[in-house]
Amino acid sequence: MTVGILDYDAGNLTSVENALRHLGHRWVLSREPEALKDTDRLIFPGDGHAATSMDNLKARGLDQLLVDFVARGRPVLGICVGSQIVLDSSEEGDARCLGLIPGTCRRLPGGPGLKVPHMGWNTVHFEADHALVAGVPQDSSFYFVHSYYTIPDASVPLLGTTDHGIRFVVGFVKDTLATWQFHPEKSGEVGLKLVDNFLNWRP
Amino acid sequence: MLQKRVVVCLDVRDGRTVKSVQFENTQELGDPVAMAEAYYRQGVDELVFYDITASAERRGIMIDVVRRVAERIFIPFCVGGGLATVDDIKAVILAGAEKVSLNSQAVKNPDLIRQGAKMYGSQSIVLAIDAKADASMPCGYRVVINGGRTPTDLDVLDWARKGHELGAGEIVLNSIDADGTKAGYELTLTKMISQALPIPVVASGGAGTPEHLRAVLQEGKADAALVASMVHYGTYTLAQIKDELAASGVAVRR
Numbered sequence: 001m002t003v004g005i006l007d008y009d010a011g012n013l014t015s016v017e018n019a020l021r022h023l024g025h026r027w028v029l030s031r032e033p034e035a036l037k038d039t040d041r042l043i044f045p046g047d048g049h050a051a052t053s054m055d056n057l058k059a060r061g062l063d064q065l066l067v068d069f070v071a072r073g074r075p076v077l078g079i080c081v082g083s084q085i086v087l088d089s090s091e092e093g094d095a096r097c098l099g100l101i102p103g104t105c106r107r108l109p110g111g112p113g114l115k116v117p118h119m120g121w122n123t124v125h126f127e128a129d130h131a132l133v134a135g136v137p138q139d140s141s142f143y144f145v146h147s148y149y150t151i152p153d154a155s156v157p158l159l160g161t162t163d164h165g166i167r168f169v170v171g172f173v174k175d176t177l178a179t180w181q182f183h184p185e186k187s188g189e190v191g192l193k194l195v196d197n198f199l200n201w202r203p
Numbered sequence: 204m205l206q207k208r209v210v211v212c213l214d215v216r217d218g219r220t221v222k223s224v225q226f227e228n229t230q231e232l233g234d235p236v237a238m239a240e241a242y243y244r245q246g247v248d249e250l251v252f253y254d255i256t257a258s259a260e261r262r263g264i265m266i267d268v269v270r271r272v273a274e275r276i277f278i279p280f281c282v283g284g285g286l287a288t289v290d291d292i293k294a295v296i297l298a299g300a301e302k303v304s305l306n307s308q309a310v311k312n313p314d315l316i317r318q319g320a321k322m323y324g325s326q327s328i329v330l331a332i333d334a335k336a337d338a339s340m341p342c343g344y345r346v347v348i349n350g351g352r353t354p355t356d357l358d359v360l361d362w363a364r365k366g367h368e369l370g371a372g373e374i375v376l377n378s379i380d381a382d383g384t385k386a387g388y389e390l391t392l393t394k395m396i397s398q399a400l401p402i403p404v405v406a407s408g409g410a411g412t413p414e415h416l417r418a419v420l421q422e423g424k425a426d427a428a429l430v431a432s433m434v435h436y437g438t439y440t441l442a443q444i445k446d447e448l449a450a451s452g453v454a455v456r457r
Contacts, residue, residue: 014297015273015277018274018299022277047327119426120403122205141206144205186278
């Protein structure tokens with residue numbers, strides 16, 4: 001099995017590569033749809049700005065690659081900004097996003113003692129008994145760095161939620177597309193387990 | 204609920220972890236990669252490596268350390284020490300560090316913060332500030348550089364705000380007065396900066412007991428606390444520190 005990693009100038013991907021190496025998988029990291037189209041599953045990471053990320057994806061035709069992957073029923077994992085721009089839109093840069101899953105993104109409200117970006121370790125409550133979270137204890141901690149949060153449509157099955165002033169969704173799944181708002185590749189052994197679960201996922 | 208972080212700091216010279224910069228008789232503590240891996244297994248939340256290698260020619264050793272650490276530990280870690288250009292930042296990030304820490308070089312060239320944030324995002328740019336109590340400064344603390352040896356004209360609060368405006372995503376606030384004392388963090392300084400800024404503040408300097416961490420995380424309003432000698436010499440384990448913090452009502456990752 002080969003894993004593709006989308007490179008679209010959306011942050012540093014070394015940690016994703018290191019996690020895959022550690023888990024004993026082979027991968028193709030590329031910015032070219034041609035180099036990724038025959039991989040078995042995709043990891044779609046990202047740090048940064050939603051509107052800029054969308055522009056970069058479109059400029060390389062990677063938006064269409066993601067649409068095609070989902071349409072053909074191959075597993076895709078969106079991480080961080082990758083979990084945001086699979087939705088219809090984002091408040092960040094007033095971005096029109098991929099629309100693979102109905103929903104939108106809003107800025108975290110923050111408040112007294114609640115800094116934004118939401119940066120650091122927070123507990124995640126798994127909302128479903130799903131193959132993607134198998135073997136990971138309920139309410140484990142994961143590493144977050146983000147200012148916007150996802151609001152998938154009520155019809156979308158949830159994987160997890162957390163709390164930072166408000167309770168919000170940090171993972172969801174529809175057909176063969178799954179997402180995590182936090183960085184599983186930087187969240188210690190429980191994070192690596194989530195990556196491994198995705199690599200073994202047979203939706 | 205967002206948890207308070209316990210961050211372990213390693214000073215690295217010529218590829219070996221050494222006792223703090225402040226002391227002349229530097230003593231080797233071990234291999235930074237092996238130490239990083241051991242702290243990772245013990246549940247450290249984040250690591251910081253300060254490269255105190257003196258000669259520019261030997262700096263490549265640090266990049267190799269960063270690369271090997273990134274292959275073995277799967278939590279965020281930060282690298283600082285002598286990073287003066289965007290290319291220096293790039294080399295460390297591409298080797299696998301999540302964050303870079305800028306200190307004296309950012310004072311000399313504040314635009315380095317802006318350039319780094321533009322390239323890798325604010326979450327990757329940490330502004331480290333060495334603060335020294337000085338009643339003649341507006342906030343009561345003066346920024347000092349070059350490991351505390353050189354005073355600047357900068358007020359700590361002004362400089363922290365400027366750093367945030369330029370794009371720094373986090374502040375590591377080190378009290379030169381408390382550093383090495385093991386008598387506790389500088390709570391007044393930490394609380395002032397943490398409450399004034401919308402970005403996380405990591406308290407540094409003075410840790411000697413878990414109670415010191417509790418005080419700076421609760422009363423000092425810090426988002427994270429940096430420790431070094433109290434764990435390097437085996438005085439406390441990370442588990443002991445976190446157990447005591449949790450027992451005092453501080454939310455920590457277990």
